[in-house]
Amino acid sequence: MDDLSGTGGRDGEDSFAVEEPALGRLDGELRGAAAVLDPVPTALEQLAVEAFALHDLDARIAELTFDSVTDAIPVRGAVEAPRMLTFQADGLTVDVELTGHGLMGQVLPPQTAAIEVLSGPRAGYSLTTDQLGRFTSQEPPSGPFALRLRTGGGVLVTDWLTA
Numbered sequence: 001m002d003d004l005s006g007t008g009g010r011d012g013e014d015s016f017a018v019e020e021p022a023l024g025r026l027d028g029e030l031r032g033a034a035a036v037l038d039p040v041p042t043a044l045e046q047l048a049v050e051a052f053a054l055h056d057l058d059a060r061i062a063e064l065t066f067d068s069v070t071d072a073i074p075v076r077g078a079v080e081a082p083r084m085l086t087f088q089a090d091g092l093t094v095d096v097e098l099t100g101h102g103l104m105g106q107v108l109p110p111q112t113a114a115i116e117v118l119s120g121p122r123a124g125y126s127l128t129t130d131q132l133g134r135f136t137s138q139e140p141p142s143g144p145f146a147l148r149l150r151t152g153g154g155v156l157v158t159d160w161l162t163a
Contacts, residue, residue: 059157060090060154060157061156062087062092062147062149062159063089064085065086065087067086068085069083080100082098082099083098083163084098087158087159093107093108094106094107094149095108098163100140102137102138104136104137105135106133107133107151108133111152112152113128113129113133113135113151114126114127114149114150115127115128115148115149117137117145118147120144120160140163145160145161145163146159146160146161
């Protein structure tokens, strides 16, 4: 009968066991081969460094609590309905409406905030709220995007979404 437990070696040794130094050499050789045969593109490395540099350690993450794509009831006959999003964190709500013509939204409770529309590898753009917390942009985000809000209470970052 075959011994499938991996302990079928001589003197009770594990036939699948590999010595630690051999694993280290194998790991090094595989990393070297991958670096030569399939190197990480320079642009991707730079993007990763920039993304890490932009990371706010003290930023609060705003949770997506409503997305009309998944949470709303479809309306018959509606053509190109705007996408409605709601984010919440620590008593702060950000409502966003996305259309093909831009985005608009409001920070609640109303307050002034500097908003950065982050767009992945592409350069984002900045917006400012008015006294009622409203903001608009004639430039709709394309591809993955997130919002970074800087309010008097700190920094808040939304989840990344695809427009």
